[in-house]
Amino acid sequence: xxxxxxxxxxxxxxxxxxxxxxxxxxxxxxxxxxxxxxxxxxxxxxxxxxxxxxxxxxxxxxxxxxxxxxxxxxxxxxxxxxxxxxxxxxxxxxxxxxxxxxxxxxxxxxxxxxxxxxxxxxxxxxxxxxxxxxxxxxxxxxxxxxxxxxxxxxxxxxxxxxxxxxxxxxxxxxxxxxxxxxxxxxxxxxxxxxxxxxxxxxxxxxxxxxxxxxxxxxxxxxxxxxxxxxxxxxxxxxxxxxxxxxxxxxxxxxxxxxxxxxxxxxxxxxxxxxxxxxxxxxxxxxxxxxxxxxxxxxxxxxxxxxxxxxxxxxxxxxxxxxxxxxxxxxxxxxx
Amino acid sequence: xxxxxxxxxxxxxxxxxxxxxxxxxxxxxxxxxxxxxxxxxxxxxxxxxxxxxxxxxxxxxxxxxxxxxxxxxxxxxxxxxxxxxxxxxxxxxxxxxxxxxxxxxxxxxxxxxxxxxxxxxxxxxxxxxxxxxxxxxxxxxxxxxxxxxxxxxxxxxxxxxxxxxxxxxxxxxxxxxxxxxxxxxxxxxxxxxxxxxxxxxxxxxxxxxxxxxxxxxxxxxxxxxxxxxxxxxxxxxxxxxxxxxxxxxxxxxxxxxxxxxxxxxxxxxxxxxxxxxxxxxxxxxxxxxxxxxxxxxxxxxxxxxxxxxxxxxxxxxxxxxxxxxxxxxxxxxxx
Numbered sequence: 001x002x003x004x005x006x007x008x009x010x011x012x013x014x015x016x017x018x019x020x021x022x023x024x025x026x027x028x029x030x031x032x033x034x035x036x037x038x039x040x041x042x043x044x045x046x047x048x049x050x051x052x053x054x055x056x057x058x059x060x061x062x063x064x065x066x067x068x069x070x071x072x073x074x075x076x077x078x079x080x081x082x083x084x085x086x087x088x089x090x091x092x093x094x095x096x097x098x099x100x101x102x103x104x105x106x107x108x109x110x111x112x113x114x115x116x117x118x119x120x121x122x123x124x125x126x127x128x129x130x131x132x133x134x135x136x137x138x139x140x141x142x143x144x145x146x147x148x149x150x151x152x153x154x155x156x157x158x159x160x161x162x163x164x165x166x167x168x169x170x171x172x173x174x175x176x177x178x179x180x181x182x183x184x185x186x187x188x189x190x191x192x193x194x195x196x197x198x199x200x201x202x203x204x205x206x207x208x209x210x211x212x213x214x215x216x217x218x219x220x221x222x223x224x225x226x227x228x229x230x231x232x233x234x235x236x237x238x239x240x241x242x243x244x245x246x247x248x249x250x251x252x253x254x255x256x257x258x259x260x261x262x263x264x265x266x267x268x269x270x271x272x273x274x275x276x277x278x279x280x281x282x283x284x285x286x287x288x289x290x291x292x293x294x295x296x297x298x299x300x301x302x303x304x305x306x307x308x309x310x311x312x313x314x315x316x317x318x319x320x321x322x323x324x325x326x327x328x329x330x331x332x333x334x335x
Numbered sequence: 336x337x338x339x340x341x342x343x344x345x346x347x348x349x350x351x352x353x354x355x356x357x358x359x360x361x362x363x364x365x366x367x368x369x370x371x372x373x374x375x376x377x378x379x380x381x382x383x384x385x386x387x388x389x390x391x392x393x394x395x396x397x398x399x400x401x402x403x404x405x406x407x408x409x410x411x412x413x414x415x416x417x418x419x420x421x422x423x424x425x426x427x428x429x430x431x432x433x434x435x436x437x438x439x440x441x442x443x444x445x446x447x448x449x450x451x452x453x454x455x456x457x458x459x460x461x462x463x464x465x466x467x468x469x470x471x472x473x474x475x476x477x478x479x480x481x482x483x484x485x486x487x488x489x490x491x492x493x494x495x496x497x498x499x500x501x502x503x504x505x506x507x508x509x510x511x512x513x514x515x516x517x518x519x520x521x522x523x524x525x526x527x528x529x530x531x532x533x534x535x536x537x538x539x540x541x542x543x544x545x546x547x548x549x550x551x552x553x554x555x556x557x558x559x560x561x562x563x564x565x566x567x568x569x570x571x572x573x574x575x576x577x578x579x580x581x582x583x584x585x586x587x588x589x590x591x592x593x594x595x596x597x598x599x600x601x602x603x604x605x606x607x608x609x610x611x612x613x614x615x616x617x618x619x620x621x622x623x624x625x626x627x628x629x630x631x632x633x634x635x636x637x638x639x640x641x642x643x644x645x646x647x648x649x650x651x652x653x654x655x656x657x658x659x660x661x662x663x664x665x666x667x668x669x670x
Contacts, residue, residue, distance in 0.1 A: 004464045005415065009439045011465045052655050080340065081524060088649065089424040091444045092657075095527060095647035099660045104344045104524035106456060107647075109426045109442040121441060121456070128463020129339045130346045148651075189416060189439035192430060312430035312442075314423065316483075320387050322427075325434045327442075 004127070007221025009188050009214070016183035017126040019333065020074070020133075020176040022289035023067030025060050027142065027168030030278075030286065033268045038290035039169075040067055046143055046168050054088065057141035057170070058096040061086070064170035064289070065101060065137040072174050079103055079174075080131035083122050085114035086139045086281055087166075088148060093139050103135065112207075112236050113190070114138045115171060115285035116308025116329040120187035122175045123331070132177045139170035140280030149200070149315055160201035164238040164264055164279035165272075171285030173293075182296045188218040188330040192312060196323045200313070203324065204241020204264075204276055207309040210326035211237060212248035214307055218330050219254060226256045230300075233292060234307045234328070235284020236264030238277030241309070263287035284308055296335050304333045339462070342556025344523050344549070351518035352461040354668065355409070355468075355511040357624035358402030360395050362477065362503030365613075365621065368603045373625035374504075375402055381478055381503050389423065392476035392505070393431040396421070399505035399624070400436060400472040407509050414438055414509075415466035418457050420449035421474045421616055422501075423483060428474050438470065447542075447571050448525070449473045450506060450620035451643025451664040455522035457510045458666070467512045474505035475615030484535070484650055495536035499573040499599055499614035500607075506620030508628075517631045523553040523665040527647060531658045535648070538659065539576020539599075539611055542644040545661035546572060547583035549642055553665050554589060561591045565635075568627060569642045569663070570619020571599030573612030576644070598622035619643055631670050639668045 031042030084094035264277035366377030599612035
């Protein structure tokens with residue numbers, strides 16, 4: 001078999017996996033944002049009648065995965081693997097969702113890059129001949145993330161202007177070896193990059209170098225230009241990080257022009273008091289599962305690169321004075 | 336391409352990936368145990384001159400991965416992907432090790448099942464044609480795990496007799512599409528199983544049903560018997576969990592006979608005051624990278640099933656009254 005690999009970090013699929021369906025569930029704030037209409041389901045509040053935000057997040061992830069299966073009229077028994085991850089310690093949202101799904105389960109951790117990582121790994125497992133259907137699911141929740149990473153939301157602390165707002169949302173994508181839909185044609189697995197940013201209220205800056213590195217490596221590996229893509233969407237650098245990533249790419253001779261945006265910039269608007277934009281695994285997963293896939297299917301976007309960006313620190317590592325390592329994983333989706 | 340999948344949960348490799356080399360680093364307690372001589376390196380203490388146990392654990396993981404590459408005379412530039420995971424929140428041991436390795440990095444979370452999960456996913460990526468060399472690395476550390484999951488070790492709390500002792504250790508395995516060495520011939524990805532065990536001091540009981548389920552499904556999928564294997568090693572159920580898993584298998588008509596053991600039972604002896612045995616991602620990773628692979632290479636073991644077992648709870652989920660979901664992932668290694 002020929003190695004399906006080009007350059008240092010990129011794999012190119014021989015039989016590009018099909019995105020059969022997708023589903024997104026979000027909280028009220030995301031539903032009120034500019035992409036509100038693109039989401040499949042908007043919860044009235046963040047707890048949804050559950051006894052804790054953590055259980056609510058796990059339930060939201062389950063709803064997204066069930067929704068993706070329903071959209072494609074696929075039964076659980078037809079799914080070969082479930083790939084999932086989230087931000088919570090020991091990825092409990094995913095573990096508890098996997099308990100309910102009862103599918104062979106591969107747990108991933110890539111912080112906010114997890115949807116792109118899941119799509120990349122899932123595509124390799126399908127193109128490699130190990131599965132016909134794979135369900136990828138990723139979630140985050142504003143209140144679970146705030147109290148784990150920062151402060152209890154009840155405290156009402158003032159947020160830094162560079163801080164991002166963790167999205168309450170879960171997105172799921174159903175990948176298939178056959179069928180009709182957009183296809184994942186290549187993926188670039190990122191390296192961990194650390195520019196010694198220690199400010200946990202500026203994760204966009206911590207992740208921007210990794211996103212820039214992955215985009216740069218993708219184009220070097222695959223011998224293409226940003227103009228060959230109708231959209232490059234990172235997720236989730238926010239406004240601060242997006243500017244920095246553009247600047248870093250420019251310094252490396254890559255002009256992304258106007259078709260480089262960020263899921264964290266798209267999901268809220270200026271009236272929503274989110275400061276630097278959205279973040280959290282849920283952000284890029286719901287923007288991708290909703291708006292971006294809809295625009296690809298509508299023919300508005302022909303070839304999209306989703307670059308999931310993860311800040312790979314923990315509260316413990318930050319308190320111990322460590323800087324914030326970043327990672328970016330890219331997948332290319334074509335109509 | 337034919338689907339490399341049999342039954343519900345098992346994949347069978349067309350070109351079984353080769354285990355080119357492995358390396359294990361452990362703490363002093365593990366070095367004094369019955370498998371002490373099988374480990375490549377024994378640290379004099381758990382901190383190794385680092386400023387925190389967390390940084391020490393990450394350093395141990397790096398040493399294991401570097402050691403595996405050195406054993407095979409493989410340079411970092413020849414490695415296509417690094418797959419790693421650990422027990423710490425946001426898998427920081429792996430993230431910080433990946434920062435130093437600067438390899439395309441896929442972060443996994445499977446709790447103590449992570450070595451088996453990494454070997455399974457890594458083998459699929461190689462057999463699928465996406466990589467020639469993959470470095471799998473997994474770590475745990477007694478003092479980082481105790482203070483994160485239970486109590487500060489300085490407190491000297493009395494431990495329950497059913498409790499296991501988290502291993503300070505890091506194991507790494509270098510997988511290759513070609514070369515000489517034992518081969519990974521099949522893998523069974525586990526489902527999350529929960530028998531409503533809520534006692535975080537009895538994780539063996541929480542994980543036993545998942546291990547039994549995966550072993551049962553493996554034999555059903557692949558149409559073989561326990562007697563077709565020279566060893567079935569779970570990791571890490573400890574003494575309590577191993578007995579329960581045997582009992583559950585017996586109830587399902589599977590008699591594992593005398594060739595079913597557990598890495599958590601093997602790594603310490605009765606004089607070491609560890610109660611139910613060893614646990615932690617590091618446990619099965621160093622027992623596999625050390626003793627088991629050495630016995631395969633020596634011809635003492637011909638065909639081994641490693642069943643990594645993970646308890647997928649978090650301190651938060653336990654405090655919220657949730658039970659402990661378990662998972663078991665199996666890989667089969669043949670000389």
